Amino acid sequence: MDKIFEIDMAGEKIRAYLLTAEAPKTCQAFETAMPIKTFAVNAKFAGDETIGMLSFYVPPGENEVPSVEPGDIGYYPRSQTLCLFYGDIMPFGYINLFAKVIPEDLDKAVIAGGKILKAGSMPLTINMSKSQETQKVMSPKHNNPTIIKVMRAIEEIWENEPDDVSSMRTHKRPPMGNFPWLIYSNFDLFWGTENLHVASDLAKDLELNAAKKVSLSYLKRTKERLGKWGYSNATSLIEEVSDNIKILESSDELITLLDSMNVYLNRLGSWVDAMIPWNNMDNSLKLLTLK
Numbered sequence: 001m002d003k004i005f006e007i008d009m010a011g012e013k014i015r016a017y018l019l020t021a022e023a024p025k026t027c028q029a030f031e032t033a034m035p036i037k038t039f040a041v042n043a044k045f046a047g048d049e050t051i052g053m054l055s056f057y058v059p060p061g062e063n064e065v066p067s068v069e070p071g072d073i074g075y076y077p078r079s080q081t082l083c084l085f086y087g088d089i090m091p092f093g094y095i096n097l098f099a100k101v102i103p104e105d106l107d108k109a110v111i112a113g114g115k116i117l118k119a120g121s122m123p124l125t126i127n128m129s130k131s132q133e134t135q136k137v138m139s140p141k142h143n144n145p146t147i148i149k150v151m152r153a154i155e156e157i158w159e160n161e162p163d164d165v166s167s168m169r170t171h172k173r174p175p176m177g178n179f180p181w182l183i184y185s186n187f188d189l190f191w192g193t194e195n196l197h198v199a200s201d202l203a204k205d206l207e208l209n210a211a212k213k214v215s216l217s218y219l220k221r222t223k224e225r226l227g228k229w230g231y232s233n234a235t236s237l238i239e240e241v242s243d244n245i246k247i248l249e250s251s252d253e254l255i256t257l258l259d260s261m262n263v264y265l266n267r268l269g270s271w272v273d274a275m276i277p278w279n280n281m282d283n284s285l286k287l288l289t290l291k
Helices: 024-032 103-119 145-158 163-170 179-203 208-228 232-247 251-275 278-284
Strands: 004-009 012-018 036-042 047-053 072-076 081-089 095-101 122-128
Touching (some): 012 024, 036 251, 081 103, 095 103, 145 232, 145 251, 163 179, 163 251, 179 208, 208 251
Antiparallel strands (some): 004 012, 004 122, 012 095, 036 047, 036 122, 047 081, 072 081, 072 095
């Protein structure tokens, strides 16, 4: 059995082991991020799946699978999330399968998953097992000041609700209050990160100036959309990132900047998502019929 780590959520301590031979890059990034403090929610579409955002980006394609079973733990690159599958599952996308729950702890994952589903969101911490010796791998250093600023911005909003998100609690737009405001901003953050994935992928193949043009177009659109919902800090950071992209001379730097900005916007989105009472909303939702 490979290296053991412990997931602490909803009052349960769940042991799992890394699949370092099958997914070495994902496992290394995961181990480097220890200790991990985030929050967990239930997946919206896949069924019995607990998810929690991670602070790093690893590309798709490493031990990538479309189908999973209870006890599997994956990394979903599209939203940089840990995905713990604990019951009936209808996979929503490909994941990097990088760990598995120790079989005797699967019941704990089921109990914790049920509590999180009912509560909406709960704290999640992850540490390597105390019995495991781990060598800390330093994160790569960057010389680009804008990349460094984005990294710091991620750290600032990781454990504390961002001001941009807190302000969403105060919006009261008639005739429907702040709920549509919250939902639409959540969608715009989602599509903003999806667009950055496209830009990052294209930057691997396009000539640099063409890749920069695509990236700037996507960032401009995201800035315009988020500006409508009052995300002043996010739009200011997007402006600075866009200005930096204009003078970049390296595709690698462009990709790193886009992927870092993706993590930042996804973290904003994870805070918004955790505010929305999805479970209660589904239980009380009554669809209208046009007459």
